[in-house]
Amino acid sequence: MRKNIIAGNWKMNTTLPEGLALAKGLNEALKGKTLKCDVVIGVPFTHLASIAAAIDTDRIGVAAQNCANNGKGAFTGEVSAAMVASAGATYVIIGHSERRSYYHENDEILKEKVNLALANGLTPIFCIGEALEEREAGKHFEVVDLQVEGALFDLSAGDFGKLVIAYEPVWAIGTGKTATAEQAQEIHAHIRSTLANKYGQTAADNCPILYGGSMNAENAKALVAKPDVDGGLIGGASLSVEKFLPIVEAF
């Protein structure tokens, strides 16, 4: 059966000392606990190596928040999938709506990133989700289908089997406005059926689909209780152990 995953996305927050303290605090808080989900933290590039060395990475997976769409070479300022893997990351968040909108990442670029992540042994956490106008126009199913098809449907069945998908409606990110558990379930089930049409029911059933967007200690239980919601990608509430831990324990 598919994994349950609670993943933090710290975004561009914390200095290195602050990030190390947060990661070590979480590591301490999880010690001795029996968890019903995998725990991942998505940290800034600059923090990857130090955090991976400071925590029990069998308990907490470390994710980069992005990687380059080229393997190596003259791309000043870029950080490759091989680099983040060599720094101790085992996951990489790809296609976050902030990267799609602020850095103009399109399906072609995201496809390259997913391929490079997989080639370097990283698990992509591939983000999809509609904007408010798209939801209001009733286009949310169509939007997520196009995002999935555009970047993922050239993958082999073997590579598809290594992916994690995160559904993050843009209108719920950082707004305090969460999708209801029913809205999340409805679209997660839809995404899974789209995946099943392409890769078969078993492969779709094995793919974790996380929800992201203002998920917190209060709403996490109802969300993860839904059959097609396999965990969460948490922004703001992943920046403190007190707020993140109850989400990890929501399963």
Ligand code: 13P
């Ligand atoms: P918030 O939890 O802050 O809404 O962010 C969600 C998100 O974008 C995670 O990737």
